[in-house]
Amino acid sequence: MINLKINGLEVKAEEGWTILETAKFYGLEIPTLCYKEGLSAYGGCRLCLVEIGEGPKAKLASSCTYPVEEGLVVRTDTRRVIETRRMMIELMLSLAPNSKTIQDLASKFGVTKVRFKVRNEECILCGLCVRMCAEQMGGRAIGFQNRGHKRKISTPFDIKSEECRLCGGCMYICPACQLKCQGPEADTTVCNACLTMDPTCLDYYDELQCWMYNVGRCGTCVREKPEKSDSKEQAQKSKEKQKNA
């Protein structure tokens, strides 16, 4: 058994576990997007970032690919982590604003605007479909091609692959191209309907029940729950107030 600390909590982990698996085992929530059980860890979406170590030497690492070490000090919801996650969500949102999965994440983490050029590429290159095809479906029909800003996922030569059996696994697992967000489009890019509507599709944690209460901002519990009759504008105002505070 390996002993380590997550959010001040002494935990024990089996050898070979990752930080994410350990946190899950203890019921600590770490948001993920490109991680799915049954598929290999990729560390592409950077949503599962956690802070490792203490003081000025603390570094950010993706918990889905980081194996546990003896005496490791992990913090899953520090200000730095939350802010980095917000930035990642904002970047992904600019790539695929139609994805409900990403819109939900934006609402959950209070991302209310996108400062980047919206590109509507419908792909965030999380690689889930590539891994699904190779690892679960036993095919090697799609994969990454090109490099840098031209990187894309496609079949060889962009024609129908001989290996593809049209199982649809890639579409099933895709967080960007399948689920269209039902919220308002184009106007603001970020719909944030989940922030202003009641009942909402997000979970709210009572501040007192929150695991992270003493540790730092976990993002969900700090935010006030908007009142029932609140219109969108008022919710925006209260958020601004929160920011100023």
Added chain:
Amino acid sequence: MEVEELKIKSCITKYNYEKKALISILQDIQEEYNYLPQEALNIVSKTLGIPLIDIVGVATFYRAFSLEPRGKHLVTVCVGTACHIRGAPNILEEFERKLNVKAGKTTGDGQFSLETVACLGCCAIGPVVIVDGNYYAQTSIRKVDAILKKHRKKKK
């Protein structure tokens, strides 16, 4: 150009059918055909037992490989920071005008391919242009014509 299976196979046999020699094999094929024909990659995939998508991934990752036929002469214009400051964009534009192709494309007669590169590491002699491995230092718009003429004469 027809792709001959025997030729491709001989490229592979040279490396003992080793999967790790993929890049070397692709280089040999590129040497032979001046680009990577689709059928050739299919043959490599079947012979080596590597999924086609992985081979295509490698072939598209490296700039050295091309999936489209290249011209007989390869013109590479450096547009790195140092060359950029010394006027590389103008030189590239001049090449584009003279050859009547955009960067990254091949002329209609298959003579020249025009490409850009980010930095060649010889910034002191910039702006640099390479044609078929010959380096031209401190090029200017005026020299473009001479460079092209020199290589047009050397028809293979």
